[in-house]
Amino acid sequence: MEINTTYPPTLPPYPINIRYILSVALSVTCFVGLFGNGLVMLSVVLSRKLQTKTNIFVFTLAVSDFMTCLGMPFSAISFVHEELPFPHAVCTLGACLIWVGVGSSTINLAYIAWNRFMLITRSRTSYDNIFCKLNVTFMIIFAWAFPFLLYIVPVFVLLDGIGYTEYFHVCMTDAFAYLGVFFQIPSSIVIVVCYFKIFRHIRAHSVGLKSHTVKGEPSSSSHSQSSAEYKKNGQSRSKVTLVPSSATTPTVTRKTPKSGFVQSISSRQVQVTKNMFFVVCGYYICIMPYAIVTMFTDIVDPKIWSFALPWTTAFLLLNSCVNFVIYSFNHPQFQLVFHKITTCNWREIPQPSPLLQSILSLRR
Known part of the structure; x- marks a missing residue:
C-alpha cells in the first residue's frame, strides 16, 4: 500500500544529516520506552500491591506507550534510506501502531484524572459504583476501539491516510490528523476539570485543618x-x-x-494524584509543539513547517518513555518493585501476585 503526500515542489530535499539525528532520537526513545513500559506492566502483573483501580489505567497507558514504541523502528529505519527498505504494508503497520497508541494514551489519561477525582472528592460507594469491574472493562475497550476505528478503518476502507511519506522518508503519515479532535479535546476538558476540582478540594481541606490547629481543637x-x-x-x-x-x-x-x-485524604493519595498530574503535564508538554505546527499548517511558511514537523513529531513520541521516568523518581511503590525486578530479587517483591507465586514455586 503506497501512500504519497503532496508537498510544494519548491521545497528542497529534507537534509540527510537531520534525518540521521531524528533516526537516533527515535531509536533511543524506542529503547527506553520499550524497557520502561515493559517494566511498568511487569510490575503491576507481579505485585498485588500495585493492582489498584487507578493502576489498571496506568497499566493500559503503559501498553499504549509500548505499542507506540513498537512502531518507531520502522520510521527510524526509513529515515536513513532514500527509498523505503521494506514493503509499504510493513510501513503502514508501524504507523498504525504509533497513532493508535497515541490515541489510546490520551483517553487513558482522562480516565486516570476522572479516577483520582472520584477517589478523592466523592464517597467510596460512588467510587466503587462507577469504577466497578464491568464499567472498567468497557472503559478499556473504548480506549482501544475508538482510536482504532478513527485511524485504522480508513486505511483499509479508503486505502489512504497512514503510511509512507516520500518527502520526509518516514512511516508516520497521518492524513486524518484532524480526527484526533474527537478524543483530544474531550479528554483535555475532562483532565483539566478533574484536576482543578481535585486542587480545590484538597486546598479546602488543608484550610480546614489549619483552622482546627490554630483554634486549639x-x-x-x-x-x-x-x-x-x-x-x-x-x-x-x-x-x-x-x-x-x-x-x-x-x-x-x-x-x-x-x-x-x-x-480520608491521606498523604499517599495526594502524592499519587500529584504523580498522575505530572504524567499529564509531561504528555501535554510533548504534544503541544506538534499540535501548534499542525494547526497552523496553512499559515506558517512551508519551509519552516516542513522542517519543524518531524522534530515536533519526534518530541511527541518522546512522551512514550516519560511516564516510566516519572514513576521511577516519584512513585515509591513502583520504585521498590522496579528495583526488585531489575536486581532479580523477585522473591522480595511486596505482596506477590498468584502468577509470581506460581513462577517462584516452579523455581524451587
Whole structure:
C-alpha cells in the first residue's frame, strides 16, 4: 500500500544529516520506552500491591506507550534510506501502531484524572459504583476501539491516510490528523476539570485543618468520640473531623451525609494524584509543539513547517518513555518493585501476585 503526500515542489530535499539525528532520537526513545513500559506492566502483573483501580489505567497507558514504541523502528529505519527498505504494508503497520497508541494514551489519561477525582472528592460507594469491574472493562475497550476505528478503518476502507511519506522518508503519515479532535479535546476538558476540582478540594481541606490547629481543637480521640455521638444522634448535616492515620500524622476526613462513608485524604493519595498530574503535564508538554505546527499548517511558511514537523513529531513520541521516568523518581511503590525486578530479587517483591507465586514455586 503506497501512500504519497503532496508537498510544494519548491521545497528542497529534507537534509540527510537531520534525518540521521531524528533516526537516533527515535531509536533511543524506542529503547527506553520499550524497557520502561515493559517494566511498568511487569510490575503491576507481579505485585498485588500495585493492582489498584487507578493502576489498571496506568497499566493500559503503559501498553499504549509500548505499542507506540513498537512502531518507531520502522520510521527510524526509513529515515536513513532514500527509498523505503521494506514493503509499504510493513510501513503502514508501524504507523498504525504509533497513532493508535497515541490515541489510546490520551483517553487513558482522562480516565486516570476522572479516577483520582472520584477517589478523592466523592464517597467510596460512588467510587466503587462507577469504577466497578464491568464499567472498567468497557472503559478499556473504548480506549482501544475508538482510536482504532478513527485511524485504522480508513486505511483499509479508503486505502489512504497512514503510511509512507516520500518527502520526509518516514512511516508516520497521518492524513486524518484532524480526527484526533474527537478524543483530544474531550479528554483535555475532562483532565483539566478533574484536576482543578481535585486542587480545590484538597486546598479546602488543608484550610480546614489549619483552622482546627490554630483554634486549639480537642485531640483526635475527642473528635472521633464526638463523631460517633454525632452519628448516633441522627443528625444529617456534613461534618469535617480529624482521624489519625498513624500515631503522629493526622488525616483530613469528610463524612458524606448520604452514605455515611468517612473518606480520608491521606498523604499517599495526594502524592499519587500529584504523580498522575505530572504524567499529564509531561504528555501535554510533548504534544503541544506538534499540535501548534499542525494547526497552523496553512499559515506558517512551508519551509519552516516542513522542517519543524518531524522534530515536533519526534518530541511527541518522546512522551512514550516519560511516564516510566516519572514513576521511577516519584512513585515509591513502583520504585521498590522496579528495583526488585531489575536486581532479580523477585522473591522480595511486596505482596506477590498468584502468577509470581506460581513462577517462584516452579523455581524451587
